[in-house]
Amino acid sequence: MLNSKEIANALYEINAIQIRPDRSFVWTSGIHSPIYCDNRLTMSYPDIRKKIVQQFAEMVDVMDEKPDIIAGCATAGIPHAAWLAEYLNLPMVYVRSKPKGHGKQNQIEGKVNQGDKVIVIEDLISTGGSSLETALVLREAGAEVLGVLAIFSYGLKKADVKFSEADMSFDTITNFDILAEALVENNEISEEEKESLLEWRNDLGNN
């Protein structure tokens, strides 16, 4: 069973979550945010990264189709993809955000054959732009992308829309609603501050 709350609490405990009410965090999409979730820190905690891999493995286990390859989304998805590929004893590739400007000009590093079934691993989904792009690059290369799995999602409606328009599925271990509740339980934010963060997210998702 997915342990969404345990992973949300773990992110809080390793200080992966920072709050700035002045919205001075700038996301990759250009959005100015009052919160930043730095899942890269999980690399430094073997117990937590092992739990994350186990959660991903459980998600793969219940999928109708099984992957031939695990793909990492550059850069923060790459280590988790590597650990999952190792755990499942599967080949791994990673996908750059754009083709390399020298050498072989690759965007996909590693070997993907026509028709290979691939699962994309990402650390976090905000607007979904980065992970969906990774999945589409693999699809364009002839892979059958079974879906995107990520540690965390903000639950923005625009990400849902984007994925559904591309006929791509995604799932995450934990999400913003669960994290916000964990922050209240840990006395990091008040119930009112939680409501205000959720309202900010809901407004953002619809714009």
Ligand SMILES: O=P(O)(O)OC[C@H]1O[C@H](OP(=O)(O)OP(=O)(O)O)[C@H](O)[C@@H]1O
């Ligand atoms: O869903 P999105 O709106 O695309 O946002 C999420 C992306 O943003 C972060 O990556 P970042 O661009 O900071 O690069 P990194 O992975 O190299 O750290 C994160 O790791 C995701 O890849």
Ligand SMILES: O=C(O)c1cc(=O)[nH]c(=O)[nH]1
């Ligand atoms: O959208 C982003 O760029 C983003 C948000 C966030 O909370 N954490 C992160 O690593 N990236």
